[in-house]
Amino acid sequence: MTGNAWAILGAAIAALAGAGSAMGLGIAGQAAAGVVADDPKKFGRTLVLQALPGTQGIYGLVVTFMILIRTGFLGGGMGTLTIEQGLGMVAAGLPIGFVGVISAIGQGKAAAAGIQLLGKRPEQMTKGIVYAAMCETYAIFALLVSLLILFNIQL
Numbered sequence: 001m002t003g004n005a006w007a008i009l010g011a012a013i014a015a016l017a018g019a020g021s022a023m024g025l026g027i028a029g030q031a032a033a034g035v036v037a038d039d040p041k042k043f044g045r046t047l048v049l050q051a052l053p054g055t056q057g058i059y060g061l062v063v064t065f066m067i068l069i070r071t072g073f074l075g076g077g078m079g080t081l082t083i084e085q086g087l088g089m090v091a092a093g094l095p096i097g098f099v100g101v102i103s104a105i106g107q108g109k110a111a112a113a114g115i116q117l118l119g120k121r122p123e124q125m126t127k128g129i130v131y132a133a134m135c136e137t138y139a140i141f142a143l144l145v146s147l148l149i150l151f152n153i154q155l
Contacts, residue, residue: 004071004078006086011067014093014146017060017100017139024053024108031112035119045118045125049111052132056096056104059143063096066150085153092150099142107135 001009032046065074067089072078081089114128 001083001086003081003083003086006083007067007071007081007089008073010086010089010091010093011064011073012093013090013097014060014063014067014100016097017063017104018057020101020104021054021057021060023101024056024104024106024111025050027105027108028053028111028115031115035115038119042118042122045122046115049114049118049125049128049132052111052129052136053104053107055136056100056107056139059139060096060100063093063143063146063150066147067092070150070153070155079155081155085155088149088153092146092153095142095145095149096139100139103135103139103142107132107139110135 028050032043032050035046036043068074071081071089111128111132114125114132117128118125
């Protein structure tokens with residue numbers, strides 16, 4: 001494989017975080033639908049919790065675009081990358097790609113539990129948000145690691 005192919009693979013790996021977000025959103029959405037079936041007035045409040053796992057997909061998309069921009073792929077001027085540079089792009093995509101998937105699924109489960117809490121005790125919604133937000137911390141760490149790697153690759 002060429003350095004350019006490795007770089008594109010790195011961008012694709014970063015984008016995998018979106019798959020985790022989709023799964024996390026689905027998990028939380030199922031719980032939200034159950035609560036809203038009992039009380040339609042809680043739609044807006046459940047939506048806040050249901051949306052939380054979507055951020056990992058955004059982080060993965062940011063890293064994907066940053067790889068594609070840094071390599072010139074999106075500008076139409078992608079030069080020839082060395083194998084080392086291409087593998088560096090893979091290394092940049094790995095943290096957010098894999099941690100994003102795992103943390104989004106975990107956040108979806110935590111958000112689902114928060115939604116169930118909201119269904120029984122609406123005044124405790126903030127606690128449900130805090131539980132789900134704890135998973136976000138590791139996605140942010142992975143985003144930072146990915147960006148640090150990406151911006152330390154000499155092109």
